[in-house]
Amino acid sequence: MALPSYASPVQRTYYYAYLFFCAVVFFFLIAPLIAIVPISFSVSPFMVFTDGMLTWPPDPEAWSLRWYKNMIGDCSADVVSSTVPCSKKWMVGTVNSLFIGIIATAIATALGTMAALGLSRPHMPYKALIMSILISPMIVPLIITAAGMFFFYARINLVYTFTGVILAHVALATPFVVITVTATLVGFDMNMVKAAQSLGARPIRTFFKVIMPLILPGIISGALFAFITSFDEVVIVMFMASIDQLTIPKQMWAGIRQEISPVILCMATCLVILSIVLLTTVELLRRRSERLRGIKSR
Amino acid sequence: MEVIISTAELLTTDGIPLKQSLKKAERRNKIRAFFLVFPLLLFIVVTFVIPIGDMLMRSVDDSQINTVFPNTFEEYKKWDKGEDDLPPEEVYKNLFLELANGDKRQIGKALTRMNYAKSGWKSLIKKTSREIKKIVKKGEEPVSYKDTMIEINKFWADPTYWYSFNQMVNERSSIYYWNALDRTYNEEGDVILQDENRRMYIKTWIRTLKVSVYVTFFCLILGFPVAHLLANLPLRYSNLLMIFVLLPFWTSLLVRTTAWIVMLQQNGVINGVLVWLGILSDDGRIQMVYNETGTLIAMTQILLPFMILPLYSVMRVIPKSHMRAAQNLGAKPAMAFWRVYLPQTIPGMSAGGLLVFVLAIGYFITPELVGGKDGQLIGHWIAYHLKTTLNWGLCAALGSILLFVMLIFYWLYNKIVGIDNIKLG
Numbered sequence: 001m002a003l004p005s006y007a008s009p010v011q012r013t014y015y016y017a018y019l020f021f022c023a024v025v026f027f028f029l030i031a032p033l034i035a036i037v038p039i040s041f042s043v044s045p046f047m048v049f050t051d052g053m054l055t056w057p058p059d060p061e062a063w064s065l066r067w068y069k070n071m072i073g074d075c076s077a078d079v080v081s082s083t084v085p086c087s088k089k090w091m092v093g094t095v096n097s098l099f100i101g102i103i104a105t106a107i108a109t110a111l112g113t114m115a116a117l118g119l120s121r122p123h124m125p126y127k128a129l130i131m132s133i134l135i136s137p138m139i140v141p142l143i144i145t146a147a148g149m150f151f152f153y154a155r156i157n158l159v160y161t162f163t164g165v166i167l168a169h170v171a172l173a174t175p176f177v178v179i180t181v182t183a184t185l186v187g188f189d190m191n192m193v194k195a196a197q198s199l200g201a202r203p204i205r206t207f208f209k210v211i212m213p214l215i216l217p218g219i220i221s222g223a224l225f226a227f228i229t230s231f232d233e234v235v236i237v238m239f240m241a242s243i244d245q246l247t248i249p250k251q252m253w254a255g256i257r258q259e260i261s262p263v264i265l266c267m268a269t270c271l272v273i274l275s276i277v278l279l280t281t282v283e284l285l286r287r288r289s290e291r292l293r294g295i296k297s298r
Numbered sequence: 299m300e301v302i303i304s305t306a307e308l309l310t311t312d313g314i315p316l317k318q319s320l321k322k323a324e325r326r327n328k329i330r331a332f333f334l335v336f337p338l339l340l341f342i343v344v345t346f347v348i349p350i351g352d353m354l355m356r357s358v359d360d361s362q363i364n365t366v367f368p369n370t371f372e373e374y375k376k377w378d379k380g381e382d383d384l385p386p387e388e389v390y391k392n393l394f395l396e397l398a399n400g401d402k403r404q405i406g407k408a409l410t411r412m413n414y415a416k417s418g419w420k421s422l423i424k425k426t427s428r429e430i431k432k433i434v435k436k437g438e439e440p441v442s443y444k445d446t447m448i449e450i451n452k453f454w455a456d457p458t459y460w461y462s463f464n465q466m467v468n469e470r471s472s473i474y475y476w477n478a479l480d481r482t483y484n485e486e487g488d489v490i491l492q493d494e495n496r497r498m499y500i501k502t503w504i505r506t507l508k509v510s511v512y513v514t515f516f517c518l519i520l521g522f523p524v525a526h527l528l529a530n531l532p533l534r535y536s537n538l539l540m541i542f543v544l545l546p547f548w549t550s551l552l553v554r555t556t557a558w559i560v561m562l563q564q565n566g567v568i569n570g571v572l573v574w575l576g577i578l579s580d581d582g583r584i585q586m587v588y589n590e591t592g593t594l595i596a597m598t599q600i601l602l603p604f605m606i607l608p609l610y611s612v613m614r615v616i617p618k619s620h621m622r623a624a625q626n627l628g629a630k631p632a633m634a635f636w637r638v639y640l641p642q643t644i645p646g647m648s649a650g651g652l653l654v655f656v657l658a659i660g661y662f663i664t665p666e667l668v669g670g671k672d673g674q675l676i677g678h679w680i681a682y683h684l685k686t687t688l689n690w691g692l693c694a695a696l697g698s699i700l701l702f703v704m705l706i707f708y709w710l711y712n713k714i715v716g717i718d719n720i721k722l723g
Binding site for chain 1: 319552553
């Protein structure tokens with residue numbers, strides 16, 4: 001969208017002001033995420049750029065991996081600082097987050113894919129109503145969901161258990177699977193199913209041999225959305241998990257609330273890298289899915 | 299020549315009319331489709347819809363205290379407040395007996411409830427219970443329960459305590475909703491404003507709406523040009539720039555919130571840069587976080603992708619020739635933009651605006667962490683009553699009101715955009 005050659009000086013000014021404004025907004029979007037990376041390598045126990053970090057040539061004294069060591073639970077002498085506690089909590093949290101995330105993702109993906117298949121059939125009754133119920137967990141604010149689930153799960157003794165947290169996360173994650181898989185199924189050629197069945201394949205075989213290979217990119221994207229939803233979720237965990245059932249977001253929450261420690265930034269840096277990986281994967285999958293369905297890349 | 303085919307007359311090979319056979323097949327298909335959706339539907343209903351319904355019920359539920367003092371309340375309802383200053387003997391007697399024989403844990407729960415109605419109930423009943431136990435142990439039966447109780451504690455002759463029963467004697471009560479709007483019942487059972495120092499919810503509701511409106515507005519102002527740029531650049535570049543929008547969208551909310559604390563705090567990056575540039579003196583650093591400003595800045599950045607993405611998808615399909623045509627016909631660029639381009643982006647603006655607004659009013663994590671004292675939204679009080687005061691009725695009422703407001707806006711969103719048009723990534 002370049003400027004035409006006949007543009008007047010005023011138009012030029014507006015055009016460059018507009019580009020500058022966009023650049024500022026892009027900077028606003030991305031700068032906070034970039035800024036935390038160097039600070040996580042700082043020696044200082046405060047979350048700031050120290051003077052030593054800003055000099056040129058770089059001052060090796062100002063940089064270190066001590067907070068990363070702290071994060072993985074290595075509490076040797078050069079790591080420990082009087083203001084920053086060192087414990088295995090971050091690693092315990094990571095293991096728990098992965099555990100909850102993987103189980104919740106598996107259940108959510110299976111249930112969500114099945115439902116999406118049903119919803120995409122032309123004969124589905126009450127489609128709009130069912131769809132709005134199925135995606136309601138995505139719409140209702142988390143704090144309301146957390147309150148409602150806490151009251152209800154307290155009645156059936158599921159609070160302060162991993163089971164309760166996992167059930168809650170499955171409920172929160174399924175809308176993402178349903179939406180992504182339904183979107184992949186738009187334009188899916190149902191004649192292929194009929195062809196498979198007329199050749200004698202039973203429904204389950206048809207699914208695994210014909211449908212699934214074609215919609216796999218959608219299923220994987222949905223699963224990744226589900227995983228990140230569970231992996232990033234803190235409100236439910238705060239209310240429904242017991243004090244020692246730590247997860248990464250819960251530990252970060254505690255870190256921000258009580259001990260503003262640079263270790264949070266190390267974990268944050270790791271999570272930014274994780275999100276870059278996930279974003280790339282989903283984008284590649286989306287392109288592959290469009291290719292598979294014969295939709296021309298835009 | 300006209301050919302009329304009636305399906306009723308056509309038969310399948312087994313001799314069943316085609317219409318009937320088709321209907322049967324369709325029904326079978328319907329059942330199959332439903333069978334696929336059923337497990338998830340059941341799961342969501344059990345783990346999500348019922349809990350939310352449970353919360354709605356809890357917001358009007360006052361049955362616990364009614365199971366503890368059923369007879370007292372029954373007698374209390376008969377008391378004619380215009381005639382007698384104090385309730386009749388029967389009320390005192392039933393309360394005495396129910397306190398003496400009731401389950402201690404249940405009474406404890408009821409006491410918490412009574413204290414919401416009037417502070418002082420808890421200590422009054424606790425003191426009285428102790429004396430009652432003594433009397434019961436001795437095996438005495440008081441001649442007048444009324445006099446005995448007043449003798450134990452003179453507050454039993456204070457009608458304001460008795461008046462507060464008004465709001466508890468029914469199994470369903472709207473008191474929590476009134477509390478959530480800074481109102482309570484007075485002695486006559488009329489709805490009145492809370493004492494000045496106890497009014498915090500209306501203030502927070504207004505702030506929640508105000509912050510949401512501001513955030514939506516800022517997102518629109520910041521998001522519109524960016525979406526326009528992305529929609530009009532060649533795909534090679536716009537796909538690249540899209541990373542700037544999608545990366546924050548995919549990054550953990552807590553990471554982004556932490557990042558804003560790092561940026562905005564007094565020793566933070568922004569203050570540091572401003573001091574380095576000489577705009578601020580070293581001791582004139584601005585407090586930008588742990589207040590409403592922090593909430594506004596952080597929420598705007600976090601919700602901006604939700605504005606840009608719908609706007610982008612609308613703007614991408616607006617033909618570029620429209621603007622050129624308008625200018626060809628003599629419109630100045632500004633006029634062409636205002637009259638031709640902008641009206642076509644309204645669906646995108648309303649979709650993005652509603653989405654951002656709805657997400658903003660229910661926000662909890664970010665305001666809680668960067669909001670400090672005066673940047674909290676209503677989610678804060680829901681969490682506070684859920685975890686700290688355990689006033690679950692009030693918590694549920696606040697949640698229900700929020701839910702109701704959300705649903706109105708979602709209904710609007712559905713009318714304008716359609717819920718099934720939600721897309722990800």
